[in-house]
Amino acid sequence: MxxxxxxxxxxxxxxxxxxxxxxxxxxxxxQYSATAVEEKANEQSSKYDLVVIGGGSGGLACAKEAAHLGAKVAVLDYVTPSPRGSKWGLGGTCVNVGCIPKKLMHHAALLGEAVHDARAYGWVLPEKAKVMHNWEVLRNAVQDHIKSVNWVTRVELRNKTIDYINGRGYFHSSHVVNAVLNNGKERSLNAEKVLIAVGGRPRYPDIPGALEHCITSDDIFSLARPPGRTLIVGAGYIGLECAGFLNGLGYDATVMVRSVPLRGFDQQIAQLLCGEMEERGVKFLHKCIPTRVEKLENGQLKVTWSNVKDSSLQSDVFDTVLFAVGRRALTKELAVTTAGVHTEKESGKIRTDNEQTNIPHIFAVGDVLHEKPELTPVAIQAGKLLAHRLFNGGSEVMDYHNVATTVFTPLEYGTVGFSEERAVELFGEDKLEVYHAFYKPTEFSVPQRNASRCYIKVICEREKPHKVLGMHFVGPQAGEVIQGFAAAMKCGLTMDLLKTTVGIHPTTAEEFTRVFVTKRSGLDPTPQSCCS
Known part of the structure; x- marks a missing residue:
């Protein structure tokens, strides 16, 4: 032998x-034969119909829907700690450092207002008792809720037999995605199709002390200590929302505005919101940009800023400095150019045609997309529809128009469709009719709360049947109010239909069905009575 x-x-x-x-x-x-067999098995196990890079709302929605349709799916998710060391679990920005903790802290601030209103409604509270807030209790409650969502998300992936890999993904080639694991080892995944769903992270300005001493929305919801006197740099919706709930919780809040607040939103509404916040105690530094942040011996932060108009310098001392100056897409970290994917030079975001990149088998959803709404429900809907087109012969594509959203400032702002400025730009002022009205919520009456900035606006075409182009609502429960009207706009809502809709009385939403004053008429839009 x-x-x-x-x-x-x-x-x-x-x-x-x-x-x-x-x-x-x-x-x-x-041994060689066994190793070869094992390698072949590993190679087979690393072949996927779909590899999703990013465990946020859009990526998870697409992954779960694809798995339900029979695809073999892997999800890669890894959170690089923020400069301050904050990190979190599966679920993406919304669950961990966005919509969910923001809404909970906003609600905590509203509860503080409700305590003060309660006396007027007959609730007997100790007259001399000072209502105080405990940051640690709120932070722990918020973080506990987030962790429960993280856990449920992991269980869902397991139940749907989706391979979850806690590793930082990057393109080795257009069909191969490598995952850098916690132990430093790498795992290669062969993908027939790849979905980029990595979202973005907050930007820091290039000034001394920003990275070393300041925080962003990545850090505020898990901040170990009470934030104290806080400077929020940036007046987009994130900056205003953070300033609003911090002020509502009893902390001194100042907002630094470089140009205009809520850029991209209706500017009349933006001014109303800022006026309301100022009346509640939030301070605004207009036309200013930070130039330096220094840490003092007592641990406080000295911030120096420049006035845009005359370049004069000023400074003040804060306990916390939070930057909300925009977000950057995480495409550079993915090495997307290795796969041939094109990105925008300035933002790093990806242009797509129905979520398809310039590489036919590579797709993208969510905040990483160029000039698309950075909203969780948008990413979820786009992800689900994409899964059906890829694995179920579907043809329906995502409609990015008339997507409703809400800014959760102390007085909330719900909107769907065009701002007045954008409508004028697209259609011309002469072809538009703008209906508007101030109103007073019934629940504001007994505690005598200021309702001077509760306001609605409906923008429509001037020609019959007056198609509605934009709706804006400032007041309590704005998100709940605007949601239904968003559905109506998707169905082609006209002003004629809106006027014939019978409202529910007494509600704030019914104000849309009663509006009759146009800006063109010059009539007074303030209410005369609760039923006027």
Whole structure:
């Protein structure tokens, strides 16, 4: 029997023939064969119909829907700690450092207002008792809720037999995605199709002390200590929302505005919101940009800023400085150029055609997309529809028009459709009719709360049947109010239909059905009575 015969036979069934040098050959070859089989099995197990890079709302929605349709799916998710060391679990920005904790802290601030209103409604509270807030209790409650959502999300992936890999993904080639695991090792995944759903992270300005001493929305919801006197740099919706709930919780809040607040939103509404916040105690530094942040011996932060108009310098001291100056897409970290995917030079975001990139088998959803709404429900809907087109022969595509959203400032702002400025730009002022009205919520009456900025606006075409182009609502529960009207706009809502809709009385939503004053008329839009 030759050595080769011994090898073949020994690998099959008879270890007794393994002797001395021959034995070594047999064992080595058996091990090699076993390793080859294992490698082949690993190679097979690393082949996927869809690899999703990013465990946020859009990526998870697409992954779960694809798995339900029979696709073999892997999800890669890894959170690089913020400069301050904050990190979190599966679920993306919305669950961990966005919509969910923001809404909970906003609600906490509203509860503080409700406590003060309660006396007027007959609730007996100690007259001299000072209502105080405990940051640690709120932070722990918020974080506990987030962790429960993280856990449920992981269980869902397991139940749907989706391979979840806690690793930082990047493109090795257009069909191969590598995952850098926590132990430093790498795992390669072969993908027939790839979905980029990595979202973005907050930007820091390039000034001394910003990275070393300041925080962003990545950090505020898990901040170990009470924020104290806080400077919020940036007046987009994130900055205003953070300033609003911090002020509502009893902390001194200042907002630094470089140009205009709520850029991209209706500017009349933006001014109303800022006026309301100022009246509640939030301070605004207009036309200013920070130039330096220094940490003092007592731990406080000295911020120096420049006035845009005259370049004069000013400074003040704060306990916390929070930057809300925009977000950057995480495409550079993915090495998307290795796969041939094109990105925007300035933002790093990706242009797509129905979520398809310039590489036919690579797709993208969510905040990583260029000039698309950065909203969780948008990413979820786009992800689900994409899964059906890829694995179920579907044809329906995402409609990014008339997507409703709400800014959760102390007085909330719900909107759907065009701002007045954008409508004028697209259609011309002469072709538009703008209906508007101030109103007073019934629940504001007893505690005598200021209702001077509760306001609605409906923008429509001037020609019959007056198609509605935009709706804006400022007041309590704005998100709940605007949601239904968003559905109506998707169905082609006209002003004629809106006027014939019977409202529910007394509600704030009914104000839309009663509006009759146009800006063109010059009539007073303030209410005369609760039923006027």
């Amino acid at each position: 030759t050595n080769m015969s011994i090898v073949r036979f020994a690998c099959g069934s008879s270890p007794r023939l393994c002797r001395s040098r021959t034995s070594f050959m047999v064992k080595s070859t058996c």
